[in-house]
Amino acid sequence: MIEILLLIFGGMALGYLLRRNKQVIRVTERLIIWSIFLLLFLMGLSIGRDPIIVGSLPSLGLNALLISIAGITGSLVLALLLWKSFFRKKP
């Protein structure tokens, strides 16, 4: 997993050097979108082939919903605390 972090930071350095090259940036953004399409398609393909995962989709969905609600609620509470302690007083 260290590879992933190195690749991101290496990419950031390269991107910073190439930041004035509009062509490179445009191509990179297209490639990102198509890699995401491809990877999620492959992920779907692999899940579709696995009857155990397909069968457990409803329970995964419930877990996902609860995790999502819990994360959102926690963020909302801290955002409110931040608002009360910092933001409200500033113009």
Added chain:
Amino acid sequence: MLLSLKILLFFAAGILLGHTGLLVFIPLGTDLGKYALYLLMFLVGISIGADSKSLLTIKKQGPRLFLLPLATVLGTFAGVLLITKLLPGISTREGLAVGAGFGYYSLSSIIISELHSETLGVTALLANIIREIITLLLAPLMVIVFSKLGPIAAAGATSMDTTLPIITAASGKEFAIIALAHGIILTILVPLLVTLILWM
């Protein structure tokens, strides 16, 4: 929204084609996915580094700008920590990895299914899509109960694009910059935090 829809279509098409047994000639479970992920991470790095406008937005606003992203990260982790204590099927680390998607469902689910398991990848995909949808639906209510910062924190990484219109409508135009910077910071954090959580 159109892009989200396309991403979901590709995912759904994959499930259908996999389920029907078509395309069995495509080999899965090989290193193909790993290298595709490596490529994607490198590309994401380039696009972050090359985005001088976003970096300038962050720099101009100063350190105060990091407070709200920090609240979102800590709040999400606190909420997820509590809920994973109650859910039997998922460990705290797995829950935190899912939560660290902050609504960026495409990238987080790809990383998680590659580094951990497909089951958790699907959970991440669903949980983070739900985060975006809940924010889109409830932003006006969040402003009333949790202040104008509420919908921005709830939006997570999506506050810079898909949920930005509803945030500016619900919280006001003067919060657009805060929302934009918040989304940019979290978008950068997603691949880093998800990887670190699964690694530790």
